[in-house]
Amino acid sequence: MSHIATILLLGSGELGREFVISAKRLGARVIACDSYDNAPAMQVADACEVFPMLDGAALRAAAERHKPDLIVPEIEAIRTEMLADLEAEGFTIVPSARAAQLTMNRDAIRDLAAGELGLTTSQYGYATSLAECQAIAERIGYPLVMKPVMSSSGKGQSKVDGPEALAAAWQYAVANMRGDRARVICEQFIAFDYEITLLTVRHAGGISFCPPIGHRQERGDYRESWQPAAMSAAALAAAQDMAAKVVMALQGGGRGWGLYGVEFFVRGDEVIFSELSPRPHDTGMVTLVSQDLTEFDLHARAILGLPVPDEIAARPAASAVILADRDSDRFAFEGLAEALALGATDVRIFGKPVTRPWRRMGVALARAADAPAAVDLAKQAAAAVRIVYSPASD
Ligand SMILES: Nc1ncnc2c1ncn2[C@@H]1O[C@H](COP(=O)(O)OP(=O)(O)OP(=O)(O)O)[C@@H](O)[C@H]1O
Ligand SMILES: [Mg+2]
Numbered sequence: 573m574s575h576i577a578t579i580l581l582l583g584s585g586e587l588g589r590e591f592v593i594s595a596k597r598l599g600a601r602v603i604a605c606d607s608y609d610n611a612p613a614m615q616v617a618d619a620c621e622v623f624p625m626l627d628g629a630a631l632r633a634a635a636e637r638h639k640p641d642l643i644v645p646e647i648e649a650i651r652t653e654m655l656a657d658l659e660a661e662g663f664t665i666v667p668s669a670r671a672a673q674l675t676m677n678r679d680a681i682r683d684l685a686a687g688e689l690g691l692t693t694s695q696y697g698y699a700t701s702l703a704e705c706q707a708i709a710e711r712i713g714y715p716l717v718m719k720p721v722m723s724s725s726g727k728g729q730s731k732v733d734g735p736e737a738l739a740a741a742w743q744y745a746v747a748n749m750r751g752d753r754a755r756v757i758c759e760q761f762i763a764f765d766y767e768i769t770l771l772t773v774r775h776a777g778g779i780s781f782c783p784p785i786g787h788r789q790e791r792g793d794y795r796e797s798w799q800p801a802a803m804s805a806a807a808l809a810a811a812q813d814m815a816a817k818v819v820m821a822l823q824g825g826g827r828g829w830g831l832y833g834v835e836f837f838v839r840g841d842e843v844i845f846s847e848l849s850p851r852p853h854d855t856g857m858v859t860l861v862s863q864d865l866t867e868f869d870l871h872a873r874a875i876l877g878l879p880v881p882d883e884i885a886a887r888p889a890a891s892a893v894i895l896a897d898r899d900s901d902r903f904a905f906e907g908l909a910e911a912l913a914l915g916a917t918d919v920r921i922f923g924k925p926v927t928r929p930w931r932r933m934g935v936a937l938a939r940a941a942d943a944p945a946a947v948d949l950a951k952q953a954a955a956a957v958r959i960v961y962s963p964a965s966d
Contacts, residue, residue, distance in 0.1 A: 575600055576599040576600050577595075577601070577641040578600070578601045578640045578641050579600050579601065579602045579641070579644050580603050580605065580634060580635060580642070581603065581604045581605060581644050582625050582631070582643065582644065582646060582647065583613075583647030584605060584606035584612060584613035584614050584617070584646065585606075585611065585646060586612050586857075586920070586924075586935075587646055587851070587852045587868070588611075588612065588613030589616055589922065590857075591852060591868045591872065592604060592616045594617055594866065594872040596618075597869075597872075598872055598874070598878065602617045603618065603620065603621060603634070603640065604616075604617035604619075604620045604622075605620065605621040605623065605634060606625070607623065607624045608622065608925070609622050610675055610923075613646070622641045625649060625650045625651065626651050631650070632654055632657075635663060637786055637922040638836075641664065641769050643655065643658065643663055643664065644666045644851075644875065645665070645666070647656065648724050648849075648865050649676070649750055652672045654702060656667040656670075656673065657827050659677040659824075659826060660825070664826065664827065666821060666829070666830050667823070667826055667828045667850050667882045668823055668825060668826025668850075669826060670822055671822035671823075671828070671850035672850060675847070675850050678719060678721045679755065681847060684818070684822075685818055686845075689818060691814045691817065691818065692842070692843065693759075694842050695711075695760045696760070697711065697757070698721065698758075699755070699757075702738065703826060705718065705742050705756065706735070708758040709732070709735065712759070713760070714734050714735070714761075715732060715734075715761035716732050716760055717729065717730070717761050718730055718745050718757070718758050720746070720750070721749075721755045721756060722749055722753065722881050723750050727748045727750070727792065728745040728747070728748030729745070729792055732758075738823070755791045762839065763839070764837035764838055765838055765839050765840065766801065767786070767787060767836065768784040768786055768787070768801050768803065768835070769784070769797070769813050769833045769836050769855045769856060770782070770784055770812065770834045770836060771832070771853065771867050772815040772831070772832045773831045773832075773834070773870050773884075774819050774820075775873065775879075776874075776879075777813065777879060779816050779820075780881060780884055781815070782859065782863065782867070782870075782871075782884045783800035783885070783886040784799070784800060784801040784803050785799045785801055785853075786798050786799070786801030786802075786943065787855040791930065793854075793930070794839065794854055794855050795893055796890060796891065796947050796950060797854075797855035797856070797857065797858045797891050798858060798889065798890040798943040798946055799800010799859065799863075799890075800888065800943060801943065804816050804841060807841055807843050811885025814834070815848075817932030818834065818845070819832050829874045831852055831874055832849065833848060833849040833851070833853025833855070833856055835847050835848060839854065843933050846961060852868055852871050853867065857935050857937070858937065859936055860890035860891070860918075861889045861891075861938070861939055862886040862887050862939070862940045863884060863887075865880075865881070888939065888940050888942045888946050889938060889939045889946050889950075890937070890943060890950040891935050891937050891938075892950035892951045893932050894933050894936060894954050894957050894959070895932055895933065896927030896928060896959055897930070898929055899926070899957075900926065900927045900961045900964070901964075902961065902964060903927055903959050903961045904959075904960050905934070906957070907956045908957060909956045910956040911953040912953075913954070914952055915938070915940075916938060916940065916949070917936060917949060917950070918936070918937040919936050919937070920934055920935050920937070921934040922935075926929050933959060936954035938950035944948060
């Protein structure tokens with residue numbers, strides 16, 4: 573059989589796993605790559621490659637060996653200079669090398685969004701020393717949020733309530749950044765009413781939006797997400813307008829097709845752009861039960877050049893994460909029967925080979941009459957699933 577496309581997937585976590593399933597359902601062949609063997613997406617892919625995604629030479633070797641029609645990043649930390657080289661040589665990067673490059677650096681995407689596109693963001697400045705942080709703090713005031721320009725999942729990020737806490741925040745940021753550039757963004761803390769992810773699909777036929785997804789973050793990672801998030805028509809229109817602008821600006825030398833997770837803070841009718849992922853978003857796992865076409869189905873359709881509906885509807889639903897609390901390679905899940913007996917609930921176990929403190933190992937999903945009720949049910953289902961650890965044997 574000849575496949576609709578051969579896809580090289582860079583990063584093979586839980587989002588990659590669902591994407592592989594969606595792409596394979598449409599007849600694609602997928603080679604899943606990650607730095608460790610038996611990663612979640614590898615378990616459902618056609619083949620796999622194990623190498624660090626920041627290793628440019630290994631990335632090139634994998635591309636040359638498999639000659640993929642599409643190279644699909646699933647994570648942020650990739651040798652993006654190599655993606656740009658490969659794109660220039662004729663490989664198709666999803667959605668584009670420019671999107672991967674700009675979204676990997678908070679300063680690059682902020683310069684584009686606030687500077688070039690004029691989107692509303694929090695006030696901010698960049699610093700490469702504590703003294704520069706102090707200068708920004710004097711300008712924008714407290715509380716502020718300090719983040720390494722290269723980091724994700726809240727790593728190295730902290731809220732600073734006053735000048736006495738600035739030095740510790742700087743040290744924390746530098747100690748937990750990725751890469752070798754000691755550079756941070758200091759931005760105004762926004763006391764938002766709520767925050768959303770707006771899944772935005774750019775496809776051959778134009779741009780489509782999913783209903784907004786609300787989420788709650790703790791320690792830099794999301795705990796629950798729900799859809800649809802209640803939002804005024806004016807705020808939603810403002811978010812959609814900004815999302816379309818930023819997504820269009822990321823095309824560069826690529827096609828720009830794919831699904832993006834665009835993050836906003838909302839305060840009254842004011843919508844503040846935060847950041848975006850040029851790929852499915854973790855808070856979008858709720859779409860596994862809320863939408864007929866999940867965010868993974870939509871990403872697969874868009875990148876393959878297949879039709880995406882103009883209007884995408886969502887049933888009220890929620891997701892709640894299942895976290896580990898220690899390091900282990902001998903563990904099991906219990907309580908699935910209780911979780912699935914609660915009502916319109918479901919569970920996804922990601923199949924990660926080892927646990928770590930705070931590592932996301934699975935997600936509980938629920939549908940209900942409205943989004944708040946779905947959140948309650950999803951949390952109950954997540955709490956019912958327990959990770960049971962066995963003592964290490966050696
Ligand atoms: N300026 C801010 N004001 C208020 N809250 C903020 C601000 N910046 C970030 N946060 C909170 O911290 C969360 C994580 O921030 P951000 O999305 O910038 O980090 P991240 O490391 O890229 O996270 P992820 O990779 O999980 O999306 C946000 O979703 C929001 O809840
Ligand atoms: Mg974020």
